[in-house]
Amino acid sequence: MDNHDFAVERIRSRIVHFYNTKTAFRVYHGSTNSTRHANFDRASILDVSALNNVLSIDPATKTAVVEPNVPMDALVRETMKVGLLPPVVMEFPGITVGGGFVGTAGESSSFKYGFFDRTVLSAEVVLANGDVAHASSTDNQELFEGLRGSFGTLGVLTSVKLQLIDMKSHVEVTYHPTTSISSAMSQLRAETASATADYIDGILFSPTSGAIITGRLTSTPSPTLPTRTFSRPWDPWFYLHAWRLASSPSPTTECVPIQDYLFRYDRGAFWMGSYGFAHFRVPFTWLTRLLLDYFMHTRVMYHALHASGHTDRYIIHDIAFPAPNAAEFAEYVDKTYGIYPLWLCPVRKDGRSSMGHPRSFSGEVPGKTLGAVYEGAYINVGVWGPYPSDEAEYVRANREIEAKARSLGGLKWLYSRVFYTEDEWWSIYDKERYEVLRAKFNAESLPSVWEKVRDRGPRREFGTGWKAWVKRVLWKSEVARGLYGVWKAMGGGDYVLSKKGKTA
Known part of the structure; x- marks a missing residue:
C-alpha cells in the first residue's frame, strides 16, 4: 500500500x-473502450495510468481492493488464484x-447483481480541491451514490473495494432458439424471472431468428x-457458434x-470484427x-478503430430500456x-x-x-453496425435513434458518441440534483458529464508537414484509412493522448 x-x-x-x-484538466487513464473522440493534451491532463494494481484480496471476506486502471482480465486472473470471481x-x-x-458497464450477470458499480463496496477518491475522501453506503453515502455513472466529474477515483463470489471452473451454457423479436423478449424475461441461471443474455440474428443464452456456474x-472453448485462434467466434445453434429445433x-x-x-x-473483413x-x-x-481482439480493434477514424462509419449504441x-x-x-445482430442483456431494476x-x-x-414512475427491470439492446453515409446523414440517423430511445425511456451507455442537444440532455438527466452534488464536493472546476460526452463532431486533425499531407490524401480512401488504423495498432503506442507537449 x-x-x-x-x-x-x-x-x-x-x-x-x-x-x-484554476486550470481545467482532463484525467488520462492510458486506454479507452469508448468510441467517442478523444485527443488529450499532455499539458493539461492528470495522468493516473499507473494506478493499475490489485492491492489486496481477502478470501475470508471475499473482497478485493483494486486501483481503477486494473483491466478485467488482470482482475479475474488474480481473484481466480484464491478461488474467487467478480460477480460482474x-x-x-x-x-x-x-x-x-464511474461509467456504465454490465454483462450477462447484471440481471442478478446489477451493473458493475453495484459490486463496489467503497471507494477512495481525490476531490477537485485535493481532499482525499472515502465513501461507502455508510460513510459519505451521498458521494458514494453520486460516483456511479459520474464519469470522473465528482473527483478522481484512486481505489475501490469490490465484493467477490466463489469461483467455479465451468459454465453450463444453454442456447434457447427463438423465432421472433417478441418471443426472444418473452424468453429473456421468463429466464430472468425464474432466477435459476447465473448468466443470461441474448442475440437476435434476424426478425425470425435468435438465441437466448443462459449459463449456470458449476465445478462438476x-x-x-461437450466442452466448448472460445479463446484459441482456431476456436469459433462465440456469436457464430450461437448463430449455428439458433437454427436448432430445441435448446442445446x-x-x-x-x-x-x-x-x-x-x-x-x-x-x-466481421465488418473489417468486408471492409x-x-x-x-x-x-x-x-x-x-x-x-x-478488442484491445487491438479499439486502437485500429480510433486511428482510422472509422468510429464515424458505424452506428454504435447500447441502450437500456424498461423491459x-x-x-x-x-x-x-x-x-x-435492418441492423443485425442485436445484443440483448437484462439488467436489474436499479440499473x-x-x-x-x-x-x-x-x-x-x-x-x-x-x-407513475417506472420501477421495474431493464433490457439493454446493443445496436452496432455499419452505416456508410456523409456526416449529415450519419448525425441525422443517430439523432433519430436517440429520439426513439428517449420516447421509450431508454438510457444510453455513454461510451458511444452522444448527439443530443444540451436541452435534450438535461431533459433526461437531473441537472438540479447533479449540480447541488458537484457544489457540495467542490467539483465545479471539473467538467460536467455533459461537457465530457457532448459530441464535438468528427476529428480531423492532420497537423502540418509532408506526413500530414500524405495523411490527408490517404484519408480520402476508406481502405487506406483502414490500413492506417491496422498499422497504428500493430505499432502499439498511444491513440488517446496528443503527442504535442509534455506533462509538467
Whole structure:
C-alpha cells in the first residue's frame, strides 16, 4: 500500500496545483473502450495510468481492493488464484475497474447483481480541491451514490473495494432458439424471472431468428456434455457458434471453461470484427479468422478503430430500456435500419440509477399506470453496425435513434458518441440534483458529464508537414484509412493522448 499512497499523494498534489491555478484538466487513464473522440493534451491532463494494481484480496471476506486502471482480465486472473470471481465481469478484457464503476458497464450477470458499480463496496477518491475522501453506503453515502455513472466529474477515483463470489471452473451454457423479436423478449424475461441461471443474455440474428443464452456456474460439469472453448485462434467466434445453434429445433447445452465464457465476445468484439473483413474484401472464413486472429481482439480493434477514424462509419449504441419497451425498439431498428445482430442483456431494476444521474421515467410502459414512475427491470439492446453515409446523414440517423430511445425511456451507455442537444440532455438527466452534488464536493472546476460526452463532431486533425499531407490524401480512401488504423495498432503506442507537449 505504500506505493499506492505515494501515487495518490502525487495525484493529490497535482490536483491542488490545478485547483489553485484554476486550470481545467482532463484525467488520462492510458486506454479507452469508448468510441467517442478523444485527443488529450499532455499539458493539461492528470495522468493516473499507473494506478493499475490489485492491492489486496481477502478470501475470508471475499473482497478485493483494486486501483481503477486494473483491466478485467488482470482482475479475474488474480481473484481466480484464491478461488474467487467478480460477480460482474465485462466481456472485453481491457475494460477497467474504474471505468466500470464511474461509467456504465454490465454483462450477462447484471440481471442478478446489477451493473458493475453495484459490486463496489467503497471507494477512495481525490476531490477537485485535493481532499482525499472515502465513501461507502455508510460513510459519505451521498458521494458514494453520486460516483456511479459520474464519469470522473465528482473527483478522481484512486481505489475501490469490490465484493467477490466463489469461483467455479465451468459454465453450463444453454442456447434457447427463438423465432421472433417478441418471443426472444418473452424468453429473456421468463429466464430472468425464474432466477435459476447465473448468466443470461441474448442475440437476435434476424426478425425470425435468435438465441437466448443462459449459463449456470458449476465445478462438476456433466461428463455427457461437450466442452466448448472460445479463446484459441482456431476456436469459433462465440456469436457464430450461437448463430449455428439458433437454427436448432430445441435448446442445446454445452460446458464452457469459466475464462472462455467470461471473455467469449473478445475475439471479434461480438461481431464487429466481421465488418473489417468486408471492409478489406477479405473472405470471412475459418482460415482467414485463424490467420488474422491477432487483429481480432478488442484491445487491438479499439486502437485500429480510433486511428482510422472509422468510429464515424458505424452506428454504435447500447441502450437500456424498461423491459416491456425493449421489443418496440428492436422492431424499430429492424424496420428502419435492418441492423443485425442485436445484443440483448437484462439488467436489474436499479440499473437506471447507475447511469449518469438520470431523471426517473414516467412515460408509457405496458402494464404501468400512466404517469407513475417506472420501477421495474431493464433490457439493454446493443445496436452496432455499419452505416456508410456523409456526416449529415450519419448525425441525422443517430439523432433519430436517440429520439426513439428517449420516447421509450431508454438510457444510453455513454461510451458511444452522444448527439443530443444540451436541452435534450438535461431533459433526461437531473441537472438540479447533479449540480447541488458537484457544489457540495467542490467539483465545479471539473467538467460536467455533459461537457465530457457532448459530441464535438468528427476529428480531423492532420497537423502540418509532408506526413500530414500524405495523411490527408490517404484519408480520402476508406481502405487506406483502414490500413492506417491496422498499422497504428500493430505499432502499439498511444491513440488517446496528443503527442504535442509534455506533462509538467
